[in-house]
Amino acid sequence: MNATGALGRYGERLAVRRLGEAGMAVLAVNWRCGRGGEIDIVARDGDAVVLCEVKTRRAGRFQHPLAALTPAKAERLRRLAGCWLERHGGPPPGGVRIDLVGVVLPRRGAPVVEHVRGAA
Template sequence: MNATKALGHYGEEIAARLLTETGMTVLARNWRYGRAGEIDIVARDGDTVVLCEVKTRRAGPFEHPMAAITPAKAARLLRLAEGWIERYGGPPPGGIRIDLVGVLLPRRGAPVVEHVRGVA
């Protein structure tokens, strides 16, 4: 595993733990839907299915993880939500929500984690 993939995997582990600690149930990790792409984490929040994009960055000159949701990325996430609905026979009772978890790794200390609900 290269350094970039390892960083992303570490951030996804942190995000999955955060979602679980806040009462969500993780249903799938790295869920793929054909050529549309991949959802980092699929979770259930009550009767809502949450498609969660995780962005991990090291502290430094790079963009903040929360700046990663561009209009193109949001459109891809919406296509993936449609794919989830298609594959699993319709929307869940609470619908589908798209969230973002940003993980910022400082040079020292604990990761800074931010969870934003309903980004797209």
Template sequence: MNAIKDATKRARNTPGALGRYGEDLAARWLTEVGMSVLERNWRCRAGEIDIVARDGDALVVCEVKTRRTSPFQHPMAAVPPRKAERLRALAEIWLHEHGGPPPGGARIDLVGVTLPRRGSPAVEHARGVA
């Protein structure tokens, strides 16, 4: 039984598991604020979109950044200009492959998830970041 607990704890501590957990929280958050999640982890040759969602008649490409609480970089500061460019390019590819932009257009949002050592995770949502 302890071996299972240890394996579960190690899985939560890996970067991939941390990112998946943050994306799960972000998808739940977006749904709770009235958005519809269309796809998660959509990939093409140019990269990956964490979440593609609908907000009314607008398409939302959502980048999720998850961090443990630390005095260093806040998750909302983790999208430098180069990453923003790539997200815009990925959004264009997704739109091209899925019939073009909806009537409400498209935007890029960022969801930052901060995991404290104790207590509940904090989720922040910034709309139209790139």
């Protein structure tokens, strides 16, 4: 795994922990659909299914991770949500939500993890 991949996996582990702290149950990590794509985290929040896109950045080098969810990425997540629902029995009573978890790794100190509900 290259450095970028390792950084992303670290951010996903932090995101899983944050979602758990928020009372969400993680159902899958790095779930792949044959239609070309991956959902970083699939979780359950009450009676809703939540698809989470995780973006991890080192502080100061790139745009803030919460700015990285483009319309094209949001559309890809919607398509993947359809694939998840087809394979897991259709939509849950609480519906489906797309969240974004942004992780910023400062040069010093603890990572900053932000969770935006209903980002797309």
